[in-house]
Structure formats: structure tokens, C-alpha cells
Amino acid sequence: MADKHRYLVIGAHADDCESAGGIALKLKALGHDVQFLVATNGCSGHHLQMGGALVQRRLRESERVSALTGIPYHMLDLPDGGLTTGLPERNLMMRAIRDIHPDVIITHRPWDYHPDHRNTSLLVQDCAYLLMVPNVSPATPPMKRMPAIFYMQDRFRKPIPFSPDLVFDISEQWEMKLRMYHQYDSQMYEWLPWVDGLDMTTIPEGDEARFEWLKNTRFGTRGEGYADQFRKELTAKYGQAGNHVRHAEALECCEYGRRPSKEELDTLFPF
Ligand SMILES: [Zn+2]
Numbered sequence: 001m002a003d004k005h006r007y008l009v010i011g012a013h014a015d016d017c018e019s020a021g022g023i024a025l026k027l028k029a030l031g032h033d034v035q036f037l038v039a040t041n042g043c044s045g046h047h048l049q050m051g052g053a054l055v056q057r058r059l060r061e062s063e064r065v066s067a068l069t070g071i072p073y074h075m076l077d078l079p080d081g082g083l084t085t086g087l088p089e090r091n092l093m094m095r096a097i098r099d100i101h102p103d104v105i106i107t108h109r110p111w112d113y114h115p116d117h118r119n120t121s122l123l124v125q126d127c128a129y130l131l132m133v134p135n136v137s138p139a140t141p142p143m144k145r146m147p148a149i150f151y152m153q154d155r156f157r158k159p160i161p162f163s164p165d166l167v168f169d170i171s172e173q174w175e176m177k178l179r180m181y182h183q184y185d186s187q188m189y190e191w192l193p194w195v196d197g198l199d200m201t202t203i204p205e206g207d208e209a210r211f212e213w214l215k216n217t218r219f220g221t222r223g224e225g226y227a228d229q230f231r232k233e234l235t236a237k238y239g240q241a242g243n244h245v246r247h248a249e250a251l252e253c254c255e256y257g258r259r260p261s262k263e264e265l266d267t268l269f270p271f
Contacts, residue, residue, distance in 0.1 A: 008102035012116035022170025128256035149257035164250035
């Protein structure tokens with residue numbers, strides 16, 4: 001294709017990049033290069049497993065998402081629940097971004113309940129200007145062009161609520177987005193229900209029964225909630241059809257990184 005771009009979604013944990021899963025699937029379908037980078041190794045988020053065995057399991061689950069979508073996964077192997085924004089972490093993030101050299105980065109906002117999410121966002125922000133500075137992390141060549149940086153949607157209100165600059169109807173991608181989440185057994189059917197205090201005996205056995213459970217319980221209303229959250233923007237973009245969008249994702253432009261013009265935004269996200 002004439003204008004092939006490279007998009008990098010950066011999440012704190014395996015299963016975080018999927019927040020932009022609908023956008024990633026749309027871009028992939030258009031022939032763009034889409035990759036996922038996860039900052040932490042997932043070594044902590046479980047009530048029964050831990051350490052190396054859990055990290056290996058997270059990797060296998062991420063590889064299943066890659067097999068399903070064709071989206072490569074990278075992991076920085078930093079500690080889950082203990083991500084900080086020191087110089088070693090920044091240099092690791094910087095080298096990973098430079099190696100992949102994306103045109104666009106999509107990540108968390110720095111306002112978020114989870115310190116790993118906040119710190120992933122801060123690491124990306126801290127890298128932004130320095131990506132092009134040759135004498136910072138000089139062992140990897142600097143980027144020649146600053147990536148444009150965007151935040152994924154969330155529901156946090158304080159101190160600053162998410163402000164959607166771009167909204168997308170992802171209704172057609174919704175089922176596959178849930179299939180992506182479905183690959184994370186350790187999260188969807190073990191850790192997150194346990195954290196939520198769910199009666200674990202209500203989680204069905206069997207692959208398809210579990211998928212239906214995931215679809216109808218955990219994600220039963222969440223997707224539509226996002227469409228409702230961005231209804232005004234969806235109708236401004238899609239007209240009357242915006243009222244019928246069932247599942248949406250949105251992006252907020254980050255002040256750091258390249259600031260694309262309206263024309264470039266239309267080229268980067270032509271849907
Ligand atoms: Zn997370």
C-alpha cells in the first residue's frame with residue numbers, strides 16, 4: 001500500500017493494549033504495521049501463581065493473541081506492580097520504541113488508578129522528546145521523525161477526565177476484541193474475577209462457554225458504556241448513524257510528540 005504506517009500500542013500489562021484493540025484491528029485490516037509493547041512481565045497479578053511460571057504463562061497468552069490477530073507482542077520484562085520511572089526503565093522503553101520506530105504511539109493516560117499504567121504513560125512522555133536526541137541512549141540510533149502520541153480512552157474523572165479528540169465505531173471489531181481478551185485465561189477467568197470478589201464457581205468450564213460468559217458478564221455493558229460516553233462525538237462524526245454505534249473507542253492527542261494536522265489525522269485513522 002502507498003501510505004503504510006507503523007503503530008505501536010504500549011500498555012503496562014498483557015491485556016492492556018486491547019483497550020485499543022478495535023482501532024488496532026481496523027488498522028491491521030487496512031494493511032498497516034501494528035505492534036503491541038507491554039512494559040511489565042505480569043509477575044504479580046494473580047492470587048495463586050507467581051514469579052517465573054506466571055510470566056511464562058502471560059507470554060503464552062500474549063502469543064495466542066498474536067497468533068489470532070497477526071499483531072506482534074513485545075515485553076520489557078519490568079516488574080508487575082512495581083513499575084517505576086527511573087533512568088534504567090526510561091532507557092529500556094526508549095530503546096524499544098527506537099527499535100520499532102513507530103509513526104504513532106498509543107498508550108495509557110497519566111491519570112489512572114494503577115501505578116503501572118500511570119508510570120507507563122510517564123515513561124512514554126519522558127521518552128518523547130529524547131527519542132530524537134542522539135546522545136541519549138546513544139547505543140541505539142535516534143529516531144528521524146517524532147512519533148505522534150495518543151492516549152486510550154478511560155473513565156477516570158479526576159484530576160482530568162479523558163477528552164476524546166478522535167472517536168471510532170468498532171462495532172464490527174467488537175467480537176474479535178473480546179476474542180483477544182479471551183486468550184488471557186489467567187486474567188479474565190482467574191485474577192480479575194477474584195479481585196472483583198466474584199463467586200469463582202460461577203465461571204464456566206469449556207472454551208466457548210467461557211467466551212460467552214466473558215461476553216455477557218464482564219463485557220456485557222462496558223462496550224456500550226463507551227459508545228454512550230462518546231455519543232455526542234460519534235454523532236458529530238457519523239451523523240445519525242452515530243446514534244446506533246454499539247461499541248466505540250477513542251483517542252486523545254498527547255501534547256508531546258509530533259502534533260499531526262487534521263489532514264494527517266484523517267490519513268492516520270481513515271475510518
Ligand atoms: Zn493493566
